[in-house]
Amino acid sequence: MTQEEKALRFAAYSKKTHVLGRLACGITLVLLVGAPFLMGSLLGAMPDLRAFGKGFLAIGIVWLVSCIVEYLVYTPMLGAGGGYLAFITGNLINMKIPCAVNARDIVGTKTGTAENEIISTLSIAASSLVTILVLALGVLLLIPLQPVLQSEALRPAFDNVVPALFGAMAYKYYRKNMKIAVWPLVVMSVLFILVPSLTGSTSFMILPSGALAIGIAWLYYRKRRREAAA
């Protein structure tokens, strides 16, 4: 297959992905916003829109900013298809992003390529389906499972899912990029030590941490290019 043929086939796929992605997001939005009203008709009590407005001003603005940051930062990692799916299914930081990065790493695709777009979509779809299945089974077995999952003995394990995930991923990515990793790690540790209240806003701190890592990576990249040119 020639590169032109491949590009044409991928362009056709990509175009339809955007149509389907927008449609799926639009329908999900309507369902999500409509569900409380549907539930309200079942319960005989519609949402109190004045209380909703007050609540949105109190907490919604913070999450609006967080959503914008997440969109700008994560979309390049996820690609088009993966992006639509990830923003529909959620759990980005604790699952979808590490999952897509891990799949990309295992297969060895490069950012911005058609292969990366395909692998990212497959990865997000597979992980989302597993989550839906586990939650559905869990809800079905909620009563018999509850004592096991909520037992005091297992609590530390489930309280530490995210550290377990990031510990594994840290080794995988730090070992080949130690010169880049050391700076954000040290700067973030110092910041969190000096301003302990920041631990409540860790998701916001990803942005400066990521910007610092990208800045340092850029310096090394430029240095390598200069050396190669010399």
Place this chain on the structure above:
Amino acid sequence: MSILSQLNSPGMYLICGGIIAFVCAVCVVFMVRAWRAGLAIGMDATKMRRAVTASATFAVLPSVGILLGVIALSGSLGTPLSWLRLSVIGALHYETQVAEAAAEAVGLPGLSASAMTPTAFTTIALLMGVCIMWGMVLSILFNRKYTSRLSTPREGKAAGGGFGDTAMTAMFIGLVSAYIGSYVGSFVSGNGRFTFSGSLLPLAVVAVAALAMAGFIWLAEKKNAAWVDSFSVAGSMIVAMAAAVLLRGI
């Protein structure tokens, strides 16, 4: 009928289950299309299968963690809404915080079934949905332009070459560093600056997971066991979570 029985009624399951079924169908459609497109552009089916297997195994443990979020919320919001919230756009770290804040915003003393009323419930449900929906709104409005700009090769550079790939890895390193930094901060200054009396457990779990991952990588690279790659993250997490049970209290 108690409020929890109303919130756990078959009608509520039908509404939430229907939305989740729709999202499930979307995932299947995207997966099948991506698989077919991969084959059409000449990708190796074995590689795609590895990506799916690795992602599926990767997702199991975090999904159990998310299930715990469903269980935690189900005591006050009922099982169907908690199930929906954590299956569609929801996020483990977000839901409990927003549910609590939303309960206060609608005038409840806190998030509990004893104080819950049907109006408070539907208002909280609407607030939880609207607060986190912006990623989807932005995707509808800008995804096409944003992703095409990211994948358009600049003059003289092929897609996939240049700095883009390094930048993505660096961004991920930044993400992981922010979280590990927060564990260091919690231990050193969690109970007052430089008191060193916070929990050491998250840091110990990070260290054990990293060690386990080192073991998996050694097996894959030195013992030619490439197949362990697909299970290395899930395996490292199991080891680290088991260590958390043994090391609790530190």
